[in-house]
Amino acid sequence: MEKKLKITILLAFVASTAMFSQSLSTSFPWKRKSAPAVILGRYVDRDPDDKEQIPAFWGNEESLKGSVFPESTSDSVAGTFTITWDICYPLMHKFKGWSVMLFPGDTIRVDFNKRAFDKYLAYKKETPQDSITTPKLQELWKKAIHIEGASFMLPPPIQMKVMMQGYSREYATAHYHDTMDEWREVCWKEFLDVVQQLDTLCLSPEEQEFQRMLIEQDYLRKVRSYVFTKEIWDLTTDEDSLAMFEKQFTFKDPHAPELTYYRNTLGFLACLKNDFDEGKRYIQANGLEDSPLGHWFKELDEAKAVMTRVKANQPVTENELKVLSPEFQTQIREVQALMMKETADRKGKKRDLPDGAPHEWLPKIVAEHKGHIVFIDFWATWCGPCCKGMKEMESVKEELVARGVDFVYITDTSSDSNEWLKYVAQHAGDHYIVSKDKKEEMQIPEYDNGIPHYLIYDRSGKLVKAVTGWIGVDAMMQELEKVE
Numbered sequence: 001m002e003k004k005l006k007i008t009i010l011l012a013f014v015a016s017t018a019m020f021s022q023s024l025s026t027s028f029p030w031k032r033k034s035a036p037a038v039i040l041g042r043y044v045d046r047d048p049d050d051k052e053q054i055p056a057f058w059g060n061e062e063s064l065k066g067s068v069f070p071e072s073t074s075d076s077v078a079g080t081f082t083i084t085w086d087i088c089y090p091l092m093h094k095f096k097g098w099s100v101m102l103f104p105g106d107t108i109r110v111d112f113n114k115r116a117f118d119k120y121l122a123y124k125k126e127t128p129q130d131s132i133t134t135p136k137l138q139e140l141w142k143k144a145i146h147i148e149g150a151s152f153m154l155p156p157p158i159q160m161k162v163m164m165q166g167y168s169r170e171y172a173t174a175h176y177h178d179t180m181d182e183w184r185e186v187c188w189k190e191f192l193d194v195v196q197q198l199d200t201l202c203l204s205p206e207e208q209e210f211q212r213m214l215i216e217q218d219y220l221r222k223v224r225s226y227v228f229t230k231e232i233w234d235l236t237t238d239e240d241s242l243a244m245f246e247k248q249f250t251f252k253d254p255h256a257p258e259l260t261y262y263r264n265t266l267g268f269l270a271c272l273k274n275d276f277d278e279g280k281r282y283i284q285a286n287g288l289e290d291s292p293l294g295h296w297f298k299e300l301d302e303a304k305a306v307m308t309r310v311k312a313n314q315p316v317t318e319n320e321l322k323v324l325s326p327e328f329q330t331q332i333r334e335v336q337a338l339m340m341k342e343t344a345d346r347k348g349k350k351r352d353l354p355d356g357a358p359h360e361w362l363p364k365i366v367a368e369h370k371g372h373i374v375f376i377d378f379w380a381t382w383c384g385p386c387c388k389g390m391k392e393m394e395s396v397k398e399e400l401v402a403r404g405v406d407f408v409y410i411t412d413t414s415s416d417s418n419e420w421l422k423y424v425a426q427h428a429g430d431h432y433i434v435s436k437d438k439k440e441e442m443q444i445p446e447y448d449n450g451i452p453h454y455l456i457y458d459r460s461g462k463l464v465k466a467v468t469g470w471i472g473v474d475a476m477m478q479e480l481e482k483v484e
């Protein structure tokens with residue numbers, strides 16, 4: 001059986017590599033470069049008294065710079081807003097309930113009719129989850145959102161029988177005993193069913209291609225949830241059984257030749273919604289690194305590794321930069337220049353990490369402040385409670401410093417470099433930035449990946465308190481007052 005499976009996978013690989021030369025019917029271009037992408041938004045059909053701001057949004061699941069927030073402005077009286085992302089590859093900018101695909105260099109004009117959008121949402125809610133989109137739903141969408149100037153016009157959202165609406169107890173129970181091979185075939189059968197429904201919709205070749213890629217990513221997401229079906233509804237608490245299922249899990253797939261997303265770098269557009277790297281992991285598991293998308297992911301990973309070092313204040317040679325694709329070089333050089341820039345009126349100090357292994361850094365940092373109480377704040381620029389805590393502690397910082405309290409701030413490279421430097425300028429103390437993987441090796445006391453996380457050391461360098469989450473100035477002062 002194992003030999004037969006290996007032969008099947010080998011044949012799948014041979015078949016798939018022969019298909020790499022085939023180009024998808026892509027009519028949406030992607031010129032590789034680094035450039036801002038701008039959304040010029042306008043509310044239409046407004047009441048005179050309406051004072052809309054920028055609609056709630058998020059984005060940048062994938063970003064070389066790691067910029068969580070774009071530049072944005074709004075005019076609540078005129079009902080207009082502007083959002084600017086600095087990107088070097090496509091970004092899915094998501095508003096609440098709808099999204100815009102941004103390419104480097106795009107200037108997109110969006111007219112948003114909130115009343116029509118509310119009607120769209122109301123009708124969508126009434127549409128059965130296991131049915132395909134009705135023409136009326138598409139019509140309502142087009143009345144709600146009008147976009148001009150996009151390199152790629154994101155198709156209206158379609159509602160069809162989806163792969164995974166959440167597992168009922170009955171569904172989880174029915175598939176609890178599935179082997180990995182059996183589970184993959186369940187996922188594949190449902191995938192084919194959804195693809196058949198897609199074929200019944202009146203879509204352009206471009207829209208059809210894009211939606212197909214999204215459905216393929218849903219298939220991979222469902223395959224990845226193999227172990228989850230065993231855990232849900234507390235059907236088992238047996239760690240040995242779960243370990244057995246986890247051991248079975250694999251992305252190796254005899255159906256690989258029938259998927260399309262990895263045959264063109266534009267398959268990355270589908271991976272933008274991919275929170276757990278299924279697309280890339282699938283490529284690696286099936287030996288598809290030589291596919292166009294496989295090559296692009298390799299380039300991106302190499303660039304991200306260099307960017308991580310730059311953001312962590314580590315040296316990068318010119319030769320290391322020159323081997324990267326030009327659009328990646330542009331953004332890395334911008335961050336490199338930013339990190340090297342010094343400001344005369346900066347309150348805080350950028351500090352280099354101590355020599356030695358990551359688990360030695362924290363003790364060495366504390367040892368530098370012998371005779372002082374040390375207040376260490378693990379935070380990130382994208383963490384609201386972290387930033388709130390830093391700002392509120394400023395009201396008591398002068399008093400604490402007079403008592404001999406030293407402030408130390410440690411973030412990782414998930415923080416935006418520009419935002420980090422702004423905080424360094426505003427907050428007195430020692431500021432460190434560490435790569436995400438090295439932070440995991442620091443052996444931070446009582447740390448469970450939750451931030452903000454605070455450590456308080458006494459004057460002899462002994463840890464006396466660890467606090468996770470911002471507890472407020474008064475409560476934090478009470479903790480510090482206990483330390484001699």
